[in-house]
Amino acid sequence: xxxxxxxxxxxxxxxxxxxxxxxxxxxxxxxxxxxxxxxxxxxxxxxxxxxxxxxxxxxxxxxxxxxxxxxxxxxxxxxxxxxxxxxxxxxxxxxxxxxxxxxxxxxxxxxxxxxxxxxxxxxxxxxxxxxxxxxxxxxxxxxxxxxxxxxxxxxxxxxxxxxxxxxxxxxxxxxxxxxxxxxxxxxxxxxxxxxxxxxxxxxxxxxxxxxxxxxxxxxxxxxxxxxxxxxxxxxxxxxxxxxxxxxxxxxxxxxxxxxxxxxxxxxxxxxxxxxxxxxxxxxxxxxxxxxxxxxxxxxxxxxxxxxxxxxxxxxxxxxxxxxxxxxxxxx
Amino acid sequence: xxxxxxxxxxxxxxxxxxxxxxxxxxxxxxxxxxxxxxxxxxxxxxxxxxxxxxxxxxxxxxxxxxxxxxxxxxxxxxxxxxxxxxxxxxxxxxxxxxxxxxxxxxxxxxxxxxxxxxxxxxxxxxxxxxxxxxxxxxxxxxxxxxxxxxxxxxxxxxxxxxxxxxxxxxxxxxxxxxxxxxxxxxxxxxxxxxxxxxxxxxxxxxxxxxxxxxxxxxxxxxxxxxxxxxxxxxxxxxxxxxxxxxxxxxxxxxxxxxxxxxxxxxxxxxxxxxxxxxxxxxxxxxxxxxxxxxxxxxxxxxxxxxxxxxxxxxxxxxxxxxxxxxxxxxxxxxxxxxxxxxxxxxxxxxxxxxxxxxxxxxxxxxxxxxxxxxxxxxxxxxxxxxxxxxxx
Numbered sequence: 001x002x003x004x005x006x007x008x009x010x011x012x013x014x015x016x017x018x019x020x021x022x023x024x025x026x027x028x029x030x031x032x033x034x035x036x037x038x039x040x041x042x043x044x045x046x047x048x049x050x051x052x053x054x055x056x057x058x059x060x061x062x063x064x065x066x067x068x069x070x071x072x073x074x075x076x077x078x079x080x081x082x083x084x085x086x087x088x089x090x091x092x093x094x095x096x097x098x099x100x101x102x103x104x105x106x107x108x109x110x111x112x113x114x115x116x117x118x119x120x121x122x123x124x125x126x127x128x129x130x131x132x133x134x135x136x137x138x139x140x141x142x143x144x145x146x147x148x149x150x151x152x153x154x155x156x157x158x159x160x161x162x163x164x165x166x167x168x169x170x171x172x173x174x175x176x177x178x179x180x181x182x183x184x185x186x187x188x189x190x191x192x193x194x195x196x197x198x199x200x201x202x203x204x205x206x207x208x209x210x211x212x213x214x215x216x217x218x219x220x221x222x223x224x225x226x227x228x229x230x231x232x233x234x235x236x237x238x239x240x241x242x243x244x245x246x247x248x249x250x251x252x253x254x255x256x257x258x259x260x261x262x263x264x265x266x267x268x269x270x271x272x273x274x275x276x277x278x279x280x281x282x283x284x285x286x287x288x289x290x291x292x293x294x295x296x297x298x299x300x301x302x303x304x305x306x307x308x309x310x311x312x313x314x315x316x317x318x319x320x321x322x323x324x325x326x327x328x329x330x331x
Numbered sequence: 332x333x334x335x336x337x338x339x340x341x342x343x344x345x346x347x348x349x350x351x352x353x354x355x356x357x358x359x360x361x362x363x364x365x366x367x368x369x370x371x372x373x374x375x376x377x378x379x380x381x382x383x384x385x386x387x388x389x390x391x392x393x394x395x396x397x398x399x400x401x402x403x404x405x406x407x408x409x410x411x412x413x414x415x416x417x418x419x420x421x422x423x424x425x426x427x428x429x430x431x432x433x434x435x436x437x438x439x440x441x442x443x444x445x446x447x448x449x450x451x452x453x454x455x456x457x458x459x460x461x462x463x464x465x466x467x468x469x470x471x472x473x474x475x476x477x478x479x480x481x482x483x484x485x486x487x488x489x490x491x492x493x494x495x496x497x498x499x500x501x502x503x504x505x506x507x508x509x510x511x512x513x514x515x516x517x518x519x520x521x522x523x524x525x526x527x528x529x530x531x532x533x534x535x536x537x538x539x540x541x542x543x544x545x546x547x548x549x550x551x552x553x554x555x556x557x558x559x560x561x562x563x564x565x566x567x568x569x570x571x572x573x574x575x576x577x578x579x580x581x582x583x584x585x586x587x588x589x590x591x592x593x594x595x596x597x598x599x600x601x602x603x604x605x606x607x608x609x610x611x612x613x614x615x616x617x618x619x620x621x622x623x624x625x626x627x628x629x630x631x632x633x634x635x636x637x638x639x640x641x642x643x644x645x646x647x648x649x650x651x652x653x654x655x656x657x658x659x660x661x662x663x664x665x666x667x668x669x670x671x672x673x674x675x676x677x678x679x680x681x682x683x684x685x686x687x688x689x690x691x692x693x694x695x696x697x698x699x700x701x702x703x704x705x706x707x708x709x710x711x712x713x714x715x716x717x718x719x720x721x722x723x
Contacts, residue, residue, distance in 0.1 A: 150602035154594035158450065159537055190602040190640045194594045197423070197638060222459075224662055225422045 032214075032230050033063045033240055039218055041161040041200035042178045044141075046192075048185050051205040051212055054078075054139065055234045057181050061137050062087065062238045064177065065094045069133035072125060074118055076100045076143040083139065086238055119148055122156050133175045136160065140181035141195065150191045158198055209246055383583060394583060394629050397432030397515065401656070425658050425677060425704070426633045430587055432515055433631045435460040437585035439513050444531035445565055445586045447558055449595035453533030456589070457526055462519035517704065534561050536596060554597040555615040562586065562622060572626040584628035592634050601638040612644065616651045653685035658702070675701035
């Protein structure tokens, strides 16, 4: 599942696409998590069958729990025991787990399950009144998308993530974080696009040759979005270890310093002009250019210039009358 | 026939005919209805609304979009009826800017605003409007920008393609001596006192709808229905449709609807290809157009068309609207690093121009347009090509 750590404590490397910022810092394991969590709002973790995202979700949950603040988890896909596995006891005590895996439709009617199902639980979290940072982890959004209409889910998530932007409060924006796990392969591009347009941060998991990578897209309001790719691996205790990417990865990015390919190199005709040729071209008078010499030539036909002749061969039916038909006009 | 929007009196003659009749006394056309004092009676009633100009082509009123460059592109026939904007800007950076220019123009001209959004609070949107550039600063800013931009090559007279030297260039500066359209500084916020002096109504969907759990299977989505009722109420109460004519001076209502069609409005046109309420969006636009045609209002709508799965809906929406402009930004695409596009931030596609009371529309000559957000100004220019453009 997780690749064994190659170099614990090794430096991290940011491999950037051109629209991202340039940061050359190394060696900060928690920096990736900090930057991911710093933005607040909705974070979408898009994973696939090959590169699963639940371990990254748990690493983020662990980070949030350790930094204080409440952590609520909506567990729909795996059982509670399986989800809590790997966390040590003090983290487990901080997590508020709502289980919708065992009895999603509340058939047992024990009264423990929250009314309204997972949507009701999310809506109840919208109306919370206690202060302090809150992290809500949804495992997974795919499960919710399959059971709820997409619009309802989007509206609820939006209500959750904008909850703290009330101007009257003194809390800074970003106090509510929603971490959602989304299995991309299960959905058509419509719901995925709708959710990603709502998200402030999007992490797409991928990788090559056994090494996992996260492509991070951050949308800050009214600023250009930033793209980053980070290679990492997750240790058994759900802490994150940043890694250098595989060596072949650096060639995939276009080097901005290579000169552009000269398109005129392999042509069968000559596009370059030598100096003499350029002078000759400049001295050439183009036929439609109306220079003053041409004007004079036209106005005053010179000696060498023949006036124009008209050669006319009359037909048999032509009436060659040399008289001017307009002579009898009296104007 | 000219739309009822122009003449509140409902007189049979068009505005242009009325002004002609008053100017030249040789015609026998008599204007029905009460004649207001003054020589050009048809003209005064229209010109009296601030921020508008009567069009001589089709007797409609013109308003500015807030971007004089865009006004020019649309052939200056931005009429007071409907104005539609497509938001193809994937990361949603530039289309909110144009949305805000439209609203800021309304505030400067003294029009009433109606802001509807499902994503942001309208009060927050209002706070983020750009500040207008004052006249004396405006010329200095524009001169500075134009000077920086001018390259030596543009001054060389063309030798072979001399006919193209006379091709129309986009003018960046103020186009007419009268102030129709203002320039805005995107880096500064509008002063608070201008906002307080203006009249605006806000529609924020999460506040108007009590619980998001209710999903009603009616033909029009609940959110759209509420919005239509809200707009209709405002138009009726404030007299934009000609009711209560003696009450106050006529004014224009500028409506701005943000992110229409996104799931936050309760519409699943972005989520599935075959959605349950597939006609909800088109019905809403049709009804809205009916509302706008019978009142003095102009509307701007931004729509995330890149999310809409069913392309037929996009075609229908385009047909329902008067003007459609698409924005394509280069962020995140391979064009960002392409040297051809290095001066620009994105492309503008004018997909539709209004054809009101005309058989054909007046298309602009230049079709290849790009935009860039220079430090403070949003400019639209013709894209200048290189002759040999081999992409590596």
